[in-house]
Amino acid sequence: MMKRTLLIAAALLGLSAPAYAAGETPVPPQLKWSFQGPFGKFDRAQLQRGFKVYREVCASCHGLSYVSFRNLSQPGGPEFSEAQVRALAAEYKIQDGPNEAGDMFERPGRAADRFPSPFPNENAAAAANGGKAPPDLSLMPKARTYERGFPWFIIDVFRQYSENGADYVTALLNGYEEAPQGFTVPEGGHYNHYYPGHVIAMPKPLSDGQVEYPKNEAGQPQAPETVDQYARDVTAFLTWTAEPHLEARKRLGFQAMLFLLVLSVLLYFTKKKIWARVGGEVEGHATPPMTHNP
Amino acid sequence: MAETTTHVAEPTRRDFLFIATGAAAAVGGATLVWPFIQSLAPDAATVAAGAPVEVDLGPIAEGQIVKVFWRGKLIFVRHRTAEEIKAAQDVNVATLRDPQPDSARVKPDHAQWLIVYGNCTHLGCVPLGQQGEYHGWFCPCHGSVFDTSGRVRGGPAPINLPIPPYTFTSDTKIVIGQEATA
Amino acid sequence: MSQHATTYVPKSAFGKWFESRLPIASLVHSSFIAFPVPRNLTYFWTFGAILVFMLVAQIVTGVFLAMYYTPNAAMAFQSVEHIMRDVNYGWLLRYLHANGASMFFVAVYIHIFRNFYYGSYKAPREVLYILGVIIFLLMMATAFMGYVLPWGQMSFWGATVITNLFSAIPVVGETIVSFLWGGYSVGNPTLNRFFSLHFLLPFMIFGVVILHVWALHVPGQNNPTGIPIKSGKDAVPFTPYATIKDIFAVVVFMLFFGYWVFYMPNYLGHADNYIPANPAVTPSHIVPEWYFLPFYAILRAIPDKLGGVIAMFSAIAVWFLMPWLDTSKVRSTAYRPLYKQFFWVFVAVCVLLGWLGSKPAEGWYVVVSQIATAYYFIHFLVILPVLGFVERPLPLPNSILESVMGVQKGGAGMPAGANAEPQSKG
Known part of the structure; x- marks a missing residue:
């Protein structure tokens, strides 16, 4: 009897092998984010720190081409002051032109300009990075996800879990480690615990103490200067660049849902009152007797 | 009447x-x-842009696959290794889904060069090189497997990766889109 | 729109003048005010109104999006990001439109399965039903082309996979595909023509919807008992009774819709579609939108390319034959104890196919897909015809009123004068 049970179990395991093989990349841990849930908001200080990490680390290879400097001061984002944004934009060189002589020229950036990309085009980016162009980061947390599987993909709807991308990006930035025994990392690749297939072209980008965070009154950094904190902060910043109107969306959502709820209650009672004129609403059919026609 | x-x-x-x-x-x-x-x-400009393209084979190392585009279609130019050529030739053609000897898929005296369209014949995805059971290509979309001659060996693809029209103009140059006029 | 006696009499002089020139007011009155509605309709019958709302919502949001969208392969992705970031409430318009497509399909699937359960497709409503299937096909085409427009990775590869289906047609397949593309692969001409058709098709849907509603007003609505209106007491006038119920249902549906738009706007889409289209890289796992998944599973279940395509199109084509494949004289499944069980098995199989469609085509997924596909067709081609002969239905009530209120009670129904009985004979 025992033997038979084991045989069946083995058969079942064998059957489910392809499913397991498909999902062998580890699942990123689900983190706490200030912007999750129906009333979620970005943490301004975190977005500002995240921007600093992007600027000092990521920006050397990755573009942010859908984002303009002016976005940094708009409501619902890092909310730098307009003066700060103007000063920041002026530090960048933007190609403009042609001028009256017909030549292209460089000028200091303005708030209305987009972030200039680190490479002139994708081929140049690929050539400078071992054949694979570093992807633009403007939409990164929305452009990445991980497989949730049954039944989680249903539960996610009710608990409003839509931070898959953010969790994955943070996990990836934290996921650099030594390759396990017997795993050969091809040349130009780097082992990452959370990257599908584990071999990623990007070398470990962050290390502890690499970016200096603003100090609080006590002279201590606002947040720990660790890889994990950098990863969370830059992910929060990129979540904002991917979805700059997230706060407006959730705020309008609450108002709209509340209004619709009140309206539907009013309509329900109106409907009841109208149907009372014909003796109330009757629906469906009586339960038929469980006997058959003779 | x-x-x-x-x-x-x-x-x-x-x-x-x-x-x-x-x-x-x-x-x-x-x-x-x-x-x-x-x-x-397809309009006149598109047709004109579909004129033959020249590919220099010189820089392509043995074992390497280079992707080129012709008429908006992806083409693999594969510099096959000796084992890959042998593996492609040592196949009982009769057992194949789309029977074709390796010699019919390369130009005479240029067996090391395999030039095939780069879209899976099932639904047009791009198969991954040097993968799958036969180390030819493996399509990540629906699991079609191709050998080192680009012939379908498994999965839903109905036929082999097709060969685009091309001709050798010298030992290290081909023109894709132009069939040799013998 | 229908042959019902109308009780509409214009009151004002202008009303009389206008009525004698274009009798639209009396048409509206007879179709949407005095029209007799079975009094026992459940909320499953409000999905017609919900679908009209969704169609209008999609057209309105779509027209506004089209003011900013650029149908060019080099600019489409960026123009969508421009809408999302810079256009006032652009994010709202786009999320409404993108999630609206899914909501449209949620509503249409409930509408279709309500029709399957209560036998609404049977005589005398065959033409009404067939028009509905045509609307569904137009919806699928519109949704597919709409998904291509943002020109992300899934847009591009979805378009490549689906247009390539036509290459399975012998002899002329390749030519047809190059005419669909306007080139040698999916590219800028493809995007342009898809945009043009995506704009046109909703108005064609609107036209067929008018025919669908027209065809509805000839036999009148089916109802949970499946037996026709026999006297005024079985029915209530459309306005205000059905109208207020429909409006209430639409607002509740808007709550459901709003939940996705405001809190889970990207859940029903694919992350890959936030990566710009790249003809040289295939996403690791090409999956269509959820509402196509059952058909996609059927496509992949058949190991032969042409066979798969034929199976997929047959899966909908078989719907056209349903009024004649179902041999049972009884409409409502409430009185069909055997069919009721097969109905729920069929629903489960459709859900299973949807789940399989989202899985990679490998291992035992393929085997299960093949079994489920076989069952799908057996349901229509074997179970439906045979069941009509072997099943003994439960006794039908004498009237709608008797079924829902008991013989004695009765209640106020249509006024006696409004003897506007639908021409239902069945």
Whole structure:
């Protein structure tokens, strides 16, 4: 009897092998984010720190081409002051032109300009990075996800879990480690615990103490200067660049849902009152007797 | 009887007019539709951009696959290793889904160069090189497997990766889109 | 729109003048005010109104999006990001439109399965039903082309996979595909023509919807008992009774819709579609939108390319034959104890196919897909015809009123004068 049970179990395991093989990349841990849930908001200080990490680390290879400097001061984002944004934009060189002589020229950036990309085009980016162009980061947390599987993909709807991308990006930035025994990392690749297939072209980008965070009154950094904190902060910043109107969306959502709820209650009672004129609403059919026609 | 004949003959003349008018209108209608249908076909600029392209094989190392585009279609240029050529040749052609000997898929004396379209014949995805059971290509979409000759060996793809028209202009140069005129 | 006697009499002089020139007011009155509605309709019958709302919502949001969208392969992705970031409430318009497509399909699937359950497709409503299937096909085409427009990775590869289906047609397949593309692969001409058709098709849907509603007003609505209106007491006038119920249902549906738009706007889409289209890289796992998944599973279940395509199109084509494949004289499944069980098995199989469609085509997924596909067709081609002969239905009530209120009670129904009985004979 025992033997038979084991045989069946083995058969079942064998059957489910392809499913397991498909999902062998580890699942990123689900983190706490200030912007999750129906009333979620970005943490301004975190977005500002995240921007600093992007600027000092990521920006050397990755573009942010859908984002303009002016976005940094708009409501619902890092909310730098307009003066700060103007000063920041002026530090960048933007190609403009042609001028009256017909030549292209460089000028200091303005708030209305987009972030200039680190490479002139994708081929140049690929050539400078071992054949694979570093992807633009403007939409990164929305452009990445991980497989949730049954039944989680249903539960996610009710608990409003839509931070898959953010969790994955943070996990990836934290996921650099030594390759396990017997795993050969091809040349130009780097082992990452959370990257599908584990071999990623990007070398470990962050290390502890690499970016200096603003100090609080006590002279201590606002947040720990660790890889994990950098990863969370830059992910929060990129979540904002991917979805700059997230706060407006959730705020309008609450108002709209509340209004619709009140309206539907009013309509329900109106409907009841109208149907009372014909003796109330009757629906469906009586339960038929469980006997058959003779 | 005679009466019947005249009865039939009369309408025949009238019918001819109706048929002629109807036919003329139908021809006119069909002619009108023609430009609309034709406008959907690839336009002159697209056709012109589909002119043959030259590929220099010199820099392609042994074992390497290079992707080139011709007519917006992806083409793999594969510099096969000796084992890969041997693996492609040592196959019982009769067992294949789309039987074709390796010699029919490369140019004579250029067996190290395999030039095939880079889209899976199932639904057009891009198969991954040097993967799958036969180390040819493996399509990540629906699991088609191709060998080192680009022949389908498993999965849903119905036929081998097709060979684009190309010709060797020298030992290290090919022109894709132009068939050799012998 | 229908042959019902109308009780509409214009009151004002202008009304009389206008009525004698264009009798639209009396048409509206007879179709949407005095029209007799079975009094026992459940909320499953409000999905027609919900679908009209969704169609209008999609057209309105779509027209506004089209003011900013650029149908060009080099600019489409960026123009969508421009809408999302810079256009006032652009994010709202786009999320409404993108999630609206899914909501449209949620509503249409409930509408279709309500029709399957209560036998609404049977005589005398065959034409009404067939028009509905045509609307569904147009919806699928519109949704597919709409998904291509943002020109992300899934847009591009979805378009490549689906247009390539036509290459399975012998002899002329390749030519047809190059005419669909306007080139040698999916590219800028393809995007342009898809945009043009995506704009046109909703208005064609609107036209067929008018025919669908027209065809509805000839036999009148089916109802949970499946037996026709026999006297005024079985029915209530459309306005205000059905109208207020429909409006209430639409607002509740808007709550459901809003939940996705405001809190889970990207859940029903694919992350890959936030990566710009790249003809040289295939996403690791090409999956269509959820509402196509059952058909996609059927496509992949058949190991032969042409066979798969034929199976997929047959899966919908078989719907057209349903009024004649179902041999049972009884409409409502409430009185069909055997069919009721097969109905729920069929629903489960459709859900299973949807789940399989989202899985990679490998291992035992393929085997299960093949079994489920076989069952799908057996349901229509074997179970439906045979069941009509072997099943003994439960006794039908004498009237709608008797079924829902008991013989004695009765209640006020249509006024006696409004003897506007639908021409239902069945």
